[in-house]
Amino acid sequence: MDEENTTLFAALAEPSRMRIVSLLRSGPLSVGEIAERLEMRQPQASKHLKVLQQAGVVEVRAEANRRHYRLRSEPFQEMENWLAGYQRLWNERFDRLDDYLRNEEE
Amino acid sequence: MDEENTTLFAALAEPSRMRIVSLLRSGPLSVGEIAERLEMRQPQASKHLKVLQQAGVVEVRAEANRRHYRLRSEPFQEMENWLAGYQRLWNERFDRLDDYLRNEEE
DNA sequence: ATTGAATATTCCTGTAAAGGAATATTCTAA
DNA sequence: TTAGAATATTCCTTTACAGGAATATTCAAT
Numbered sequence: 001m002d003e004e005n006t007t008l009f010a011a012l013a014e015p016s017r018m019r020i021v022s023l024l025r026s027g028p029l030s031v032g033e034i035a036e037r038l039e040m041r042q043p044q045a046s047k048h049l050k051v052l053q054q055a056g057v058v059e060v061r062a063e064a065n066r067r068h069y070r071l072r073s074e075p076f077q078e079m080e081n082w083l084a085g086y087q088r089l090w091n092e093r094f095d096r097l098d099d100y101l102r103n104e105e106e
Numbered sequence: 107m108d109e110e111n112t113t114l115f116a117a118l119a120e121p122s123r124m125r126i127v128s129l130l131r132s133g134p135l136s137v138g139e140i141a142e143r144l145e146m147r148q149p150q151a152s153k154h155l156k157v158l159q160q161a162g163v164v165e166v167r168a169e170a171n172r173r174h175y176r177l178r179s180e181p182f183q184e185m186e187n188w189l190a191g192y193q194r195l196w197n198e199r200f201d202r203l204d205d206y207l208r209n210e211e212e
Numbered sequence: 213a214t215t216g217a218a219t220a221t222t223c224c225t226g227t228a229a230a231g232g233a234a235t236a237t238t239c240t241a242a
Numbered sequence: 243t244t245a246g247a248a249t250a251t252t253c254c255t256t257t258a259c260a261g262g263a264a265t266a267t268t269c270a271a272t
Contacts, residue, residue: 006121013116014230025192031249044231046250051229065239065248073196076189083182083189086131090179120260137219150261152220171218171269214272221266229258236251242244 005082008075011055016040017048021057021071028061028070111188114181117161122146123154127163127177134167134176 012018019038023029029037035045049069052058057075061068118124125144129135135143141151155175158164163181167174 006119006124009115009124010119013112013119015112016230018112018115025195032247041232042249043233043251047230050250062239067249071192071195073192076192076195079185080189083186086177086179086182089131089177089182122260138217147262148219149221149263153260156220168269173219216271217269219266219268221264223264224262225260227258227260230256232254234251234253236249238247238249240245240247 005078007055008057008079011052011057014048014051016044017052020045020048020052024058024069024071028068030066030068032066034069111184113161114163114185117158117163120154120157122150123158126151126154126158130164130175130177134174136172136174138172140175 012021016038020034023034023037031042031045031049034040034049035042038045049058049060053060053069055075056072058069059072061070118127122144126140129140129143137148137151137155140146140155141148144151155164155166159166159175161181162178164175165178167176
């Protein structure tokens with residue numbers, strides 16, 4: 001994950017790419033299969049896969065003249081770690097502090 | 107979170123917005139404070155905060171002529187839920203299935 | 213009512229990126 | 243080595259969006 005995670009989030013911010021990622025949850029697929037199942041043209045699929053690969057979301061395994069793309073676990077783990085820094089948001093402590101300050105002001 | 111989460115990810119994909127989100131972890135801040143601490147101009151801060159607000163990442167509380175922005179917990183919780191659908195990626199089951207298929211092919 | 217501080221909005225411009233179509237590349241099989 | 247399938251790349255056009263500068267709005271205090 002880059003310093004601010006923006007590359008990963010940018011890769012996932014595109015609807016077509018999000019659909020690819022979701023599709024690959026069930027296992028590796030070739031470019032042609034991805035394009036077919038998502039009803040997109042092959043060049044678009046290749047382009048999106050390239051972006052996903054550069055973001056580390058996906059990796060390739062070449063086999064004959066097919067290329068099987070699969071999800072990598074690292075970006076998801078890194079996202080978990082990143083989220084951990086925000087967990088206290090819903091531990092109410094934060095809200096209570098704000099309520100406290102709000103009362104002090106009156 | 108919208109159907110494919112892309113609005114949330116798009117909001118977080120912009121470096122300046124990511125810095126704002128990170129800054130707000132320590133508590134609500136006014137627009138001026140955000141702009142000052144992140145060394146950006148006030149109009150840019152306002153614009154980014156608007157995007158974050160529309161994505162549900164942030165909420166406002168007006169006080170006099172200041173507006174205090176604070177993180178909402180929901181998008182982070184929703185991201186946790188979304189990530190849960192990918193947890194099995196690093197439970198090795200997925201890798202083993204792939205190894206199995208790889209051997210079968212030889 | 214007027215002023216000034218804080219914030220939001222508008223207009224403009226440049227740039228990045230997505231989709232379409234065509235083409236190039238790579239590999240297998242014969 | 244040629245043909246064809248699978249995939250990648252290039253070129254083009256259009257659109258979305260970020261930043262800068264200027265301006266509008268909103269609110270409190272006087």
